[in-house]
Amino acid sequence: MRKILLLKNIYEIFKSIYLTNIKFRIGFIIFIIILFFGFIVSSFAPVDPTRWYTFPKDLPPSFEHPLGTTTMGRSVFWMLVESIKKSLIIAFTTAMIASHVGLFLGMIAGLKGGVVDKVLMMITDVFIVIPSLPVLILLVSLLKDYLNLYLLGALISIFSWPWPSRQIRGIVLSLRERGFMKTASLSGMPFFRIILLEIMPFVLGWHLINFTNTILYSISSEAGLAILGLSLLSDATLGVMIYWAHMQWYALMRGIWWWVVSPVVTLILIFTSLYLISIGLSEYLNPRLRQRGA
Amino acid sequence: MSEKTLLIENLKGGYLLGNKYVDAVSNITMLVKDNEVLGIAGESGCGKSTLIKMIYGYIKYPLIVKNGKVNLKMNNTWVNILKLNEEDRRKNIWWKYISYIPQNSLNVLNPTSRIKDHFAEILSLHRGLKKEEAYELASEYLKEMELPIEVLNAYPHQLSGGMRQRVVIALALLLKPRLILADEPTTALDVIIQRGILTLLLETQRKLKNTLILVTHDMGIHAMLTDRIAIMYAGKIIEVGGTKEIFNNPLHPYTKILIESLVKIGEKKLRRGIKGMPPDLTAPPSGCRFHPRCPLATEICSLKEPYLIKASNDHFVACHKINEGIKL
């Protein structure tokens, strides 16, 4: 019964954001379309899209091959939708790990304060300052043989947890300043109930935003690693597509532009849509900006 | 025999919120004399701050002026501040003729500017002084105001709340304006500092012989400082008159309750509150805006709006009940 109520609540909130915030609306629609292609359309692939030489090479886009074929004899379209799926799986893995670790640590830092806070923040800052790419490169090149979608997602999360952690800590601190937590505590509410009832509603919204941003960050990181040849090269992710197309086969120089343009445009669409969703949500959560967003 | 310095006629204005309009200042007509301290009293949300902003001429969206004039006597002519364009106001009126002490002074000073630069800014803007000259003048001025000179080199965050407020007041009085608008200058300060600030304001007024309009909900401050008081409720002035007179003989039911709220030493009577809440100014009550909460309300109070009627020399009140008594 409570669960139904909760779901209904969430639906109401979603509807409210969707209808009032145009940025969220556009972003959401684009992302849903991408999800559709990535997870539903991809299951209709006639052959395994990663198999080489299933089709004639280097064909420009046509009715038969909507986005052309690659130099390795694969259909760009079917590779693309499969890549969307794989990239998103990696990204969701990262987001699940990193945003929750960040949530947990951020709340502890914000609630406990004092030495715990300072120590946690120093560790967080260390991970922010250290440039992620070189270390990830070292990591991935060493673990190359064990790599799979989920491991890659987990590795990327090593550098994705600091920002959510800082964010959530900030929210918790500003809630503390507002004093009603103290009131609840003084009125005798047990600690965890305080967390659940007073803090969670605010924090959850930002947690969702962090989750969205982490997906964005993760797709970006994976594609970056793939371009360097440090991803699942025999599989299909958006970055790997670009790797083969641009770094190995010089597709642009040879005029096979559709091979490069497709994953790049798809990446841009994913980034933009996720960003719009994120901005829409944060405008919704910030009452001052709510009116402007409409 | 005091000269008139400020004449407000039928001033009406408020805030646009979405498609609603908050009627914060509703048909106010008021006369302010030279060399006096006028207090404006009333609870939060009655429109005092809005009225002050409109007198100053600081009209910024979503604040709008619907009607009325704010006439200031300058060089023996009356000038309607609201009719001037903003450039004019900035250059000629603001800070020179009228100055404004804001409600919350904790954050009104530029955190990246030293206090002496705050002074220099005003002096260079309005008197064309160069930095060095301005610094010197500021030093002299602080001595006059009995503020420590070390303050000049400090940044705002290095000063206590009370000191910051005194700096703000010093800045406001720098160009010796004819009219000072002080909006709750002592809220959020502790009592001892409050007293110092109020003394400062009062002494300056006596020295310059100008006009001080003091807005505060604290009736105790009104009792101490003001020559005349205007009581505001829900955007209307409901009673105005000499301070002594009003405290000795409050006529409007609302005023009576306000004054009774003051604690007198030795008195053990239970304080009375007013039932209900201040009205929603997007849809104000008909007739007398106080009638939903008034213990003396009758039918006419909900139908017709009472206007300020002279009850005695320099004592005006807007209330049907009282007006009946006066007419009789």
Add this chain to the structure above:
Amino acid sequence: MRVSLGLIKYIALRTFFYIFTIFVALTVIFFLIRLAPGNPIENIIELMLSQGSVYDPEAINMLRNSLYEMFGLKGSLFEQYINFMRRLLVFDFGPSLSNFPTPAIELIMMRLPWTIGLLSMTTIISWMVGNLLGALAGFFERSKFSKILQGIALTLYPIPYYVMALVMIFLFTYLIPLFPLSGGISILSEKITLEVITNLIWHAMLPALSLIIIGTLGWWFMSSRTLTINTKTEDYVTYAEIRGVSENRILRKYIIRNILMPQVTALGLALGSIFSGALLTEVIFAYPGLGDLLWRAINARDYNTIMGVTSLSTIAVATATYILDLIYPLIDPRVRYK
């Protein structure tokens, strides 16, 4: 400048953080290397033999020794750690495995100026121009120019540098061939002539533009616009308006002056990502900096060089952040005093 206790505490804390960061990073690298599966050393030697990089038996032994040291199969863990740290802090990364016996540090040093040049130029320009544009857009929020730029920024902000690099390549080397696809310079010359400089700039144009466009109109524009909009409503800005301070002066002294502080802090936090992004952009353009070096090293399994670039990158970014931390009190009086 009077030095307050608060300032000393601040500097001490930032210094500790700087050293701590480098220490943590190098320790992480130390343990990472030990993650390599199997016996990496024999693998590497085999690889190098097959590639024909080494054949002198004495050199092979020397290499084997240094690799043993590096990958920690010599001495106790603690000893290895100390040796490792000692070597790393003098930038001794051992010989490059693909360019044996050239020390890895030499290869890195050849590439470093290119990367630093590209990075520092583009970061400074992006930060300054982006912040200024954003402040103007935030200040004149309702103007057309502000709304148009905001629209552009919304699309650019989430795009990583290297994606922009790919777009740039598509537009300006394929569609409209204006710029070279790769490299840093295409003229061989000893002297620095105008021709050389022009050629340098021509090659650096697209990589630099990729970084600048995203940086300026994306990151810094967005953040400074939002900051400005929030600062506009601060009490001290309202009070300045009330005092009659001119719009121009408010923009300069009250708004821009006050958004500088959080933006410098933000720059410090962003340096890591900016650096990573720049590396990838270099790879895409085969620009002769550290990025391109990494690309080659990865392909050739030159772990020494990879480790070298990783360590150096971390130290470089941490140092730049530290310098920014030290500059910060100069612009924020609240940290300088008390």
